[in-house]
Amino acid sequence: MIAETASSPIASASPEALGLDPAKLERACEIVVSHIAGDFHPGAQLAVARHGKLALYRGFGNATVDPSRPVDERTLFPLFSNTKVITAAAVWTLVEEGKLRFSDRVAEHVPGFEAHGKEGVTVAHLLTHQAGFPAAEVTPECFMDRERLRRAVCEFKLEWPPGSRSIYHRTAAHWVVAVLIEAITGNDYRDEIRKRVIEPLRLTREMFLGLPEAEDHRAAAMYTPRQTEKWPLDPMVSAPLFRRSGIPGAGGYATARAMAVFYQMMAQGGTWGGVRIVSPRMIDYVTRDFTGDLVDDYTGYPMHRGLGPFSLGQSGHPGLGAIGHPRTFGHSGVGTSYCWADPTSGLSFAFLSNCRRDNAWHNKRMDTLSTLIHASILG
Template structure:
């Protein structure tokens, strides 16, 4: 099956090829220095893939190829959030609704007024809550567990990244209102209509698992359970998706183009508003300018991942220590970088600042 976006050259879409080559050489240098075994990146503009390249090893003794699937970690959050956008567009929910209206029992412990807006902007008040592995394939256990999440502070009073908890709530809501598992809903409603069903997965089928890159710690040790079949299949909605860099660049091209054919322009505009202003995200220590899924560049001095040079309306998300994907509405450029090591924060932040800025600097017109 052909990839849904055509390929072109950087020059043909107004990008400086030499600058992008320098970026690729920087990735190669990081691999040579032992920072990570492999990586993949893609740059797209105006509905075309301008650069798609794979580097190094996907796993020990196995070269990374264009067919390799990479763990997206929290880049998955944007795909899952888009599932809630779709439910709002279809008239099933309103994003300003209390979650408990659609997930009875969630009101327990003072959570009855938490809205989807608060959930997706990391203001829900339960950042430390976790889902045990035994809930991954047990919908009733998942529902009971998310409904029992204890509040740590008053919802809406603080902004603090919810690494694992918020999007399991989203998964439980999707099952409750759509009547199907979140993995199947996201595939049917979003991924398949974009033609990305071979390159973007929330829940990796058994037949595709041989394509997955192993995830490593900085010392090169494979990470568990991320390298296990159960984790790959679970479709952890806040951190367990798999994909190629060009699939993520294409997904962001869809958002840049107003959501067609999967979502409407109005729901995209609504989702990409800055809902937290310049309030500091206590987890990251800086303002993150949270939209309903992605975060935005904004105009503060520093930002994670998207690059300081980015247009203020640029939006995206990262995957812990390993990846970042973003789109720039001003230029129409989207970028995805995926790697297979959960690197330390100091290196990862500096790397993504460098790589993203090199892409921004390549925009000629």
């Protein structure tokens, strides 16, 4: 078990005190250990929280393998698409300030975005992956150049009419969200996300969009499945630009503890540590199922997307646990991670690892772990 320190953003309590079965939590840890022993990934973190307290926070294996560096409580893992919900949370705050509506057309705030037929794209389209340009890309030279980035997203071209289909926008939609945040606030989107979400949660040491060079020593390396004795580094993540740029839909870094806190905030109706991030009504709204049984053409199944996270729904969702309450909501990170909250029980969960497995195996792993965590609820 990772020990609680004075700098921890959340107090700890025993599983029993939080109404959780410690044997179920321990079994989840045993499965993670078995996956590391089976060479599915070098290292991981697992965190479980309930009712504002941390029931479990454990590190496993190695953050880096050459040289060997164990995972500890301060290890930061790449979040990949878990970043999308953090970015979306900044949008929620703008809506609550009356500076934006989910029904607003992006072009109302970003002049020029209407080019190539995009005048009908709304904020809700972006957050539910129905914007119509899933294959659009932003080149690396735009990552740290605000004006270049704005021009790049304005040049995105529609592949189908907005709102007519659901197809996962890997990074394109959230690059537009970043430009939208900058257009409304006049500030760099990374600074706004830090100010609006990360700082109020007291996570400035455990959650980053744009990892400072001074924190590189804490970052877990990301690997691809090994075929020989050596673990191959993921070339995208190992590039300094990836760490610095804070790609709004894929480039965050955090600890599992930080992600458990982020989802505790949502499980508690938008408030953490006496600080209100957004209202309970906002959390209820953005975690609703806006796409229902509409099949996402990228994943091949209904995603039950909200305005940031997706939900388990009545028909289920890979990775969120078969026995979870339908209101359970969260997000995954490509083949590596999963974070979620169950607002009906006050439970939040975060698993982060450092090898990009295929999604079929990853979803099966996460369904097993998430089901165990749901089963740990005693009442």
